[in-house]
Amino acid sequence: MARGRTTLVVVLTSLVGAAAVACSGAPAPSSTLGPVPDDIADHLSVQVDQGRTQYAAREIVLAVTNDSDETMTLLSGALDADGFGPSHPTKENRTPALRPGTTRDVYVELGEAECAGFPAGPEEPVPDAAPSATITLARGEFDDLGPAADVVVAEVGDPGGHLARNHAVDCATAAVAAGASLAVDADIPVETRGGELTALVTLRIDPVDGGPGVTIDRIAGTTIMNNPDPDGEETGWTGSALDGQRSGSITLPVVPARCDAHAVGEDKRGTFLPVTASVDGVTQHVIYVPMPDSARADLFAFIADSCDWPE
Known part of the structure; x- marks a missing residue:
């Protein structure tokens, strides 16, 4: 710096x-x-x-x-x-x-x-x-x-390297926000795909009038949620999984990354979507989009059901 x-x-x-x-x-x-x-x-x-x-x-x-x-x-x-x-x-x-x-x-x-x-x-x-x-x-x-x-x-x-990381995240967040507002939907519906319970997490992308162009390049998996059908060795969502952004939203199929109960009980960052975006073609540092409280509750309930935890 x-x-x-x-x-x-x-x-x-x-x-x-x-x-x-x-x-x-x-x-x-x-x-x-x-x-x-x-x-x-x-x-x-x-x-x-x-x-x-x-x-x-x-x-x-x-x-x-x-x-x-x-x-x-x-x-x-x-x-x-x-x-x-x-x-x-x-x-x-x-x-x-x-x-x-x-x-x-x-x-x-x-x-x-x-x-x-x-x-x-x-x-x-x-x-x-x-x-x-x-x-x-x-x-x-x-x-x-x-x-x-x-x-x-x-x-x-x-x-x-906490100061450098905070600075990079802050500046990338500001750069992305100049071109688009990112927000996770308040509700997370669940459906069965291929015999497996799958949560549907939707990220909304609302372009800012007159702002720079923003493209979502990757959304990484977290400690508690992952892509059920990753592209090769990727554990998150890339490529065609992000095509929906052209119409203003990306719906991510999600399965639990793990089923040990303490992973959810001790979760600190697993409900923040790690988003890598480009602004006017320049790749930014990863930023973190939080879930609303209602979406977090839905996700935790889905993991409990998917992992067949006792009541």
Whole structure:
């Protein structure tokens, strides 16, 4: 990633014990703890993480590790990363103790991706420089805290490539949306094809007047649904399976990808259609089209019936 860098300050207000003091009328206690040591940045490391449950909300974690001998409280976090606008916290009331040798988290929703100046295409961008973070800390924990201080961690790790992936998905989603609106139907009917129960998932494609041309090239299978008649080794839908898009909709015949109940019970992303599209002939990064809640319920019920689960 390259170009403008925007500092994103996430203020997580620390009012530990203040409400109880206000209600009792007692004077606020004053801490005897001193300020955060000047060299504390040398003993902190920050890493970006993101779980599957966080993908749809574009929430990331700034995992802060304390390798010093100081017990501190994590009050706020800030991310400076190429290609993203201002973000904001998703869990504002967390003020965890950051004891020696431990790791605690700040939760941040990424701001809007800045796509101008980044090449379009299926590849995820490579940043010119590692992101940095500003972490706000105070010595102590619970209701005994010293003064807060901002500490800059110059290089934030992202071994999972979460920022690059989010940026690529965001920009591809915006490029596709400029030419077409994609939506999954609210209902999923079921019929028997070749003696096998088959669900029919319909993706609607509504072109945007004056927008670029959008062509659906592939819809991949997921952890819980697949194409009953794949083309060769393809596990999703390609070629003639996507012909319906010319009339504004694609109906996908679907069978369960697996029948172990925990696969559905623990599903995080299996109901998002992974769509690869071209915009004015340029192939984009895969994007993910969610199902409405009613369609998700239909799909789960279909899998239960197809896999002959007990009532």
